[in-house]
Amino acid sequence: MRNKLLFGRSIDTGSWVHAVDPRAKLTGMVLYLIAIVAVGSWPALVVAAAFSVCYMLSTKIPLKYYLKAAKPLWVLMVFIFVVQCLTVDSGAALWRIGSWTLYSGGVSSGLIAAFRMGLLVSFTAILTFTTTPGLLNQGLSGVLKPLRRVGISSERLTLMMSIALRFIPTILDETHKILKAQAARGADLKELPWKEKGRMLVSLLVPVTVSAFRRAEELVLSMESRGYTIGAPRSEYHLLAWTARDTWFVVSYVLLAAVAVAYRLI
């Protein structure tokens, strides 16, 4: 099951991007998000895409891996495109079905929105391909540290996230097993009509939820037996050290975001 989930998996090629501090990568991701949200034209998006591709090539990870990572999210991209086509009514009328008209503005903004989504996924893939989950959590914990001032523990938050991420493949695997068990008793999800599929999913949700709670209980026991105490000071297995390279990495994204915002304002 996990082999099918390329997204969220680190691939070590030893590139310089791999060595960049995860806090820098997370900051870069936020800046990249600002940049692609700020730009609304094709030339600007192409520049952002070129920027992203440069980093992808620097990771020494074949581009096909990035395409594979984006593949499970194509439904979401199509959905975004369709919503834009259905709701935007600017530009020339292209097609009319009954009372609904497809406008060129809708198609254009739909394509831009889907492309933005693709860019975001590709950049997130750079982050996850080049950073192990442990480092990513530690980076996230570092980035979220200011939240302590408002009473939110960044360590607890990242521990919750890391456990959630850690259990995704396990719970997917279990869901797969329950589906097979149901199919063995004559309720094959693939062969059922959509209405029945909906009902089946509800009956799938109950055992999966029960199992997730049982796992959570056992995990808590395991954590407690290993001396985990909420709020107690903990040392860190991965040590993060900020270098000049990390600064330059962030600077490149600051420039991209600044140019994008300026382009938008002008």
Add this chain to the structure above:
Amino acid sequence: MGETGWAYELREVSFAYHPTHPVLHEITLGIPSGSWVSLVGPNGCGKSTLAKLLGGLLAVNGGTIDVEGTRLDRESVTKLRPRIGMVFQNPDNQFIGATVEEDIAFGLEGRNLPREVMVNRVREYADKLKIGHLLKKHPAELSGGQKQRVAVASILAMEPGIVIFDEASSMLDEKARGELLAILRDMKRTGRYTMVSITHDADEILASDRAIVLGGGTVAADLTPEELFRDEVLLADCRLIAPYRIRLQQELKRRGVPLPAGWGPNGEEEADL
């Protein structure tokens, strides 16, 4: 090792999840430091509950538990917990880290150890448990046996004096079970650990020093594994089957076939068979 010579001293320990349904009733027993004890009994007899009480994960309703001479209670549990390690049944549900090395390091981080110590400790115990080549692996990339080795390494890296195995081999295949048993035997040989196994595995019981049979919420029998496997009534009560070599030995004896001197049932002579 405890100054008293006892890893555990239980006096009239009682426990109930609900007042009307007591699980354990006035259990009194002692476990000497450095020994290996098997807790056996039919499903639902309270073995795992007793294991959780011993591990400080549950608090007794009545009676007392002393761990290496210190009373186990709400105040002392945090101090005593580093002395006690627990390995659970499902290796998947005790894998906390995103990778093997992070999982082994999880307990060490809680001890606030310096990074160099953690790195050395992770490497040392990964090598001891023969998982040194798996340090960067995600749990989904490991077999059940490998995950259970990681669980044992995670506990041993914390260097506890007492290790409790709560049906740790029950979800493993035959090969992985044999590997886990070999680890337990190695641990026993070091003399550094007091081990408590909650198990249905005949080979694991046989390898231990002593078998405590639970039944009806109390200690039904406290005997050597050899004595347990000779007692057909107890075996039936515990839903256990004696290992093949014991059954063979008993059958040979019954038929009057002389056995070689020193040919005992403790598993060491298995190769002679």
